[in-house]
Amino acid sequence: MKIVNLKVNGVGKAFIAKPETTLLLALREQLGLTGAKRGCAQGACGSCTVLLDGEPVVSCLVPAVTVDGSDVATVEGLADGDKLSHVQQAFLDGFATQCGFCTPGMIMSAEALLDRNPNPTRDEVAEAISGNVCRCTGYEPIISAVLDAAERARL
Amino acid sequence: MTLLYGRGYASVNYPTGMNLGGDPSQALIHATTMGGFVVSLSSVDLGQGLKTVVAQCAAETLGMPMENIIIDTADTDTGPHCMGTFASRGTHRVGNAVIMAAREARDVMLQVAGDELEVDAGDLETDGTGFVRLKGSPETKIHISDVALAAHFKQGRTISGRGIFLKERNYPVPETGEMDPDSCQAHACSVAEVEVDDETGVVTVLSLHNAYEIGRALNPAMATQQVEGGAWMGVSHAVFESTEPYYPASRDHGPIDFNEYLMPGPGEIPVQTSVILERPASNGPFGAKGIGEMTANAPIPAIANAIFDACGVRLTTMPFTPESILRGLDALRA
Structure with missing residues (x-):
């Protein structure tokens, strides 16, 4: 102890x-x-x-x-009050979730990627979330949401 | 080593629900004192979105906002009966039961409101924002929270409704085999492009293009998600995942975790397009058919046909593993 x-x-x-x-x-x-x-x-x-x-x-x-x-x-620490992080908002707007069980892990892997590489390619996003298993979405909307979040962060 | 290219397609009919004992699902709805409507079900939502879709059905039928709907799927011991959420039956069966219950509850709601407004219930309508109002005279209106209070504490009534979906079991006509086993059929068609490595036997799915005819997409975002995720699962069944050869004979061997049970990851998904076609079913809730499992069904034979097109190997057992490809190629060369 x-x-x-x-x-x-x-x-x-x-x-x-x-x-x-x-x-x-x-x-x-x-x-x-x-x-x-x-x-x-x-x-x-x-x-x-x-x-x-x-x-x-x-x-x-x-x-x-x-x-x-x-x-x-x-x-839990990503949002600033009611204002979601770029990744969270992109997941929400792009409906990158279905049952939602993998979502917190996906979002944290995506946050880590964008912290070290704010301008990732599609392949780099796929690589970054390759340790996160999802049964519902087929990954496509998740990859798109992470690219969308990178875009939002650049604006 | 040669990479062999092939293209194949497949179409499926997919029946909604089962032809067993009526395949029933029931729903009960009652209003709370605050004007919320509790929809009691035994139908389980394990992430597929059933709660959302049946809340939409209830809200649309009652004429109330989605925020007023409370879905309670707490307990299969105490809730109204449901056969279960399988056989792609949830939206169709449960949706129909909820609509039936909501119609009955709506009738009581309008009667209570009519008594409060001192008008005939048949002259009332809902405005979708929470008010019941007089047709042609929208200033004569009462909010659902006041309707519910009046029902509970003044009129002594329960704003409630009962719904059941039941389709009597159907047997084949012995002479012809003709029967009516399902309520409606959804349809899907997939075109797959693959690359087969004739040295390693590895199949790579390059692209997958799908068209799904699903009755009506009650929730277009969730329906789109379901068809795209389902098509991915079809690819997964076709070339990756399997509990064979041990299951179900023995559970002591074979894949027990994600290290042994293969599924394609985000780096292994094909280029994919999915199109939804809507041809409403007359007996569906607002025209919807069951689509859940069907979304994974068409890609698998399409990939099998693409493999045949690429290398001449005809595979009929999933998954289409490198071993089965190489054995097939050996047999062709023999």
Whole structure:
């Protein structure tokens, strides 16, 4: 058992973690942030993707005690009040979602891509979300939404 | 090594619902004290959008805004009966049941409003924004929240309605085989272009062009999403995913996770176009047919035909794996 301090979406948080407590479990059950989803729980589906010090990680594979002192960004922290981020707004306007289970992970992977590459090609978008599994959409509207978000950010 | 190009097409008829025990679904609607309308169902929405579509059906029939509709699909033990959301039956069966229930509830709503306004219920109409008003005299009106309050606390009535979809089971005529097993049929046609590598046996789907005839697209955005995502799933069934060879004989072997169960990712999707054609079905809710599963059905035989066109190998078992292609090529050379 260890007290872990994180900055989550810009706000300092502390919680007690066991060695097997994953970052995903801590976010969902101890900090009440249920945006990141528990899908496969083995790092293959991407639905738990969050940004750890700016990098996308599958939070189901991150032991919480190993990231003490880190910055964590989740889908809950993207909007500024009622104003959605470019990626969120583009997903909404382009209807890049159906059941919605993969959406928070997709959005965080897309945010990470646009942070490091504001002008991605279609192939680069496909590559960036290749760790996120979606059963409903066929990916096409998601890729289009990420390209649309990049366009909005440039305006 | 040669990359062999091929093109194929396929068309499907797809029946809506089942020919089993009437294939029933029921719906109950009641107004709350605040003028919301609760639609009680046992039909489950696991992300396909059923709640949205039946809320549209209820709102349209009641003449109320979507915001006034509350869909409650809580519990199959206690809710009105539904056979389930499968067989592409949800929108058609449940939608019809909800419309029937909403008509009955609307009649009561207009009667209550008529008593409050001291006019005949038959002379009333809804304006779609939450008011019930007198035809030809729109200033004579009452808001649904006041109608609901009057029903609950003054008139002692329940603004409610019952709906059921039931199509009696149909048996074939022994002499002719003629029968009427389904309510309506949706249609799809796909054209696929593929590239077959004759050394590795790998099939790459280059493009997929689909036309879907779906009755009426009650929610065009969701219908478009369904046909595009469904076509992707067809590609996935055709050349990627399988629980074979072990399932269902044994669940102890075979794919157990996303590392072993292959699906095409965002880098492996073909160029795709999908067109929706609307030919409303007379017995559908506002003309809609069931389209859910059909969207994945036409791409698969289209891809099989494209493979045959490319390399002469006729495959009839999914998925069309590199192994099955190479065995087929060997057989042709033998």
